[in-house]
Amino acid sequence: MNSVTLGIDLGKRWFHVVGCDGGGRVLLREKFSRSQLLQFMAQHQPCLVGIETCCGSQYLARKFQGFGHEVRLLPAQYVKPFVKSQKNDFNDAQAIAEAVRLPTMRFVPLKTEEQMDVQALHRARERVLQQRLALTNQIRGLLLDRGIEIAQGFYALRTTLPALLEDDDSGLTPMLRDLGRMLLDMWNRTEATIDQMNNRITCMSRDSELCRRLQTIPGIGVLLSTAIVSAVGDASAFRRARDLAAWVGLVPQQHTTRGKPRLLCITKRGNGYLRRLFVQGARALWVWKDKHPNDPVQRWLLQLAERRHIHIAICALANKLVRIAWAVMRSGIEFQHRYHI
Template identity: 40%
Template sequence: MHATTIGVDLAKQVFAIHGVDQHGKTVLRKTLRRAQMVEFFTRIAPCTVAMEACGTAHYWARTLYDLGHTVRLIAPQFVKPYVQGNKHDAADAAAICEAASRPAMRFVAVKTAQSQAVLALHRVRDGFIKSRTATANQLRGLLAEFGLSIAQGLGKLIQEVKRLIADMENGLPAIMRDLAQRLLSHLLEVDRQVQEIDLQVRQLCRQSEVCRRLEQVPGIGPLTASALEATVGDNIASFKNGRQLAAFLGLVPKQHSSGGKQRLQSISKRGDGYLRRLLVHGARAVLHHTTRKPEMTDCWLRQVAVRRNMNIACVAQANKTARIVWAMLVHGSEFRADLPTASGRQVSTV
């Protein structure tokens, strides 16, 4: 009897395979080398193949889908409860197979190669920014040890370091002067890489009709729009409503309820932290712009900031932005600032 569901424990070279039939009986246990994967799945009849949504999962999902199989990706935290006994590759493959058979299991959508490439661009940019910040802080701290204090800001730092290196009368040792030049050169190179990636992201947004529409939403720029399209653009239909998208991004409260009493805590911070950070920073810009306008006194966002605090208002605006994004992507519509909400109030025109 052939397997109807196969669980695959992904690895670099050695893959554990566990298959069950339609009755849940184990009919396949196997270990494959990387070079044997495509050959093995080409020979067997089309079935459901489940894997953890980890490194290389989307690549193998696309490969197996092209071979005619139905692919299911499962978040690792949903697989762990099904591991029986000690942890090893075979037990992980069996747990993946078991988790995939659960009727209430939620699956991760398979990303296209283009979406993965765009997200890789974002990750590399984020890494460059962290490196740039670390280098600037190191350069500022080392020079402070020689009594040379520099004002905040990347532009002021670069300008001041150039002046300090050229000044031969400031008592800076030759070794430190050479080291400062090295750090400055590295800082300028990383900053140039960030600017080039920013330009590339803007060019990608201009070529995308979805990004063009998303950029109409207050608090969403080219970076956020391209990240949203690459992350949820292909699978937006899997979210039943805007709240599910906000929950996917970790912008809704955690619950610790019992005995019929509902207890809501801080936001869950689940899902993609990078995308959530972009939405919250965008919401912070919207809030800052709103508080500077006297005519926006009655704005919903401003009232939340006065009633609670600025950070809560930013998260609330980010949650609202996520819901607007869901509606625009599902219905293929443009952003309308004058569209009334469920409470009858108009959306802020900031």
């Protein structure tokens, strides 16, 4: 008997599948390798398939959709309450099969290969930035052990270290001087890699009409616009602007009891990288607030900063930028600077 709902627990090599009928009764419990799973899904009649989001889930979801199945991706934290008794792979798959049938369940939208490419580029760039920072700190620490202090920042390292390594009176030993040249060469290659990634992201933003529209919003540039499109596409998965702001984690945390609402700090849920870029864009608007005194966004920010702490005002502006971005993506028009907040 073919199952109506399939819950699949993904792994690197082995995949556990639990199938249920319309009443929730378990009809299938199988363990497959990757090739066996693809063959099984290709031969199974179209049904509802639930997969927990993890590495590789987007690829398999697209493959299963090509076989005619209706695939839904579930966040791991929403599946955990459905796990009964001991935790094992079959129990996880059964929990997925039960959770995917709920009408109130929230699912993760499937991404296209173009979105995955842009997201991979952003993640690789973030990794290289961390490597550059770690390498910079290590070079400054090694020199500080020899009594040589270099100012913070990349510019000081780029301009001071080459001359220091060539100076015979710097007090560095020959071995440390050779090590410094190797570290400096690694640092320069990292800088070149970052520039190549930045150029690639810039080209992608120019080719995307949606990215160009997002960049008309104050505080949103090349990095943020491409990150938004890679994460949410055209934002069709969000019914309201507040839903996108809540997904990014820029709405207040609610702790209501006895009918008394109480709002705390922001939830910081969802995509932390995207949230950080929105906050940085809002902070940039605060830095340049005196340059555009007649801009409605700047005027709203200044009025809020008079009543709240500046960090709270910046987070509130980041929330507003998320909502404006949702409106721009859903409406299909550019941001209009002549408006009233």
